[in-house]
Amino acid sequence: HSVVRNALFCLETATNEKENHVYTKALLAYAFALAGKEEKRKALLGSLEKEAVKKDGSVHWQRPGKEPEADLLYYRSRAPSAEVEMTAYVLLAHLTTQPAPSQEELSFASLIAKWISGQQNPNGGFSSTQ
Secondary structure, three states: OHHHHHHHHHHHHHHOOOOOOHHHHHHHHHHHHHHOOHHHHHHHHHHHHHOOEEEOOEEEOOOOOOOOOOOOOOOOOOOOHHHHHHHHHHHHHHHOOOOOOOHHHHHHHHHHHHHHHOOOOOOOOOOOOO
């Protein structure tokens, strides 16, 4: 459909921007995954992997310039909702591929899922409703 084609063209143009925020890249990666644009999806995921925070056997993304959290013995703060959302979009982009995600992608996705599950509150919810 022409509207979808034009929207994808607009998104492809956006990927050529010199500076894209990590949140934008996460959304674009998922959008291209849904659209079946495998090369764009892989390129964005490769770029995102370079910006990933790998810590304690998990992987997530955070806003650029954010101060690192202090590790306190008995308290672990939860990430802001935007960081949970963008990390979840990256996870979706990894898992939304045809015919199916590779074993390598599934292994990486499990590290992302580990971080996301650690962001749940005691009631099983998250700071974000996304």
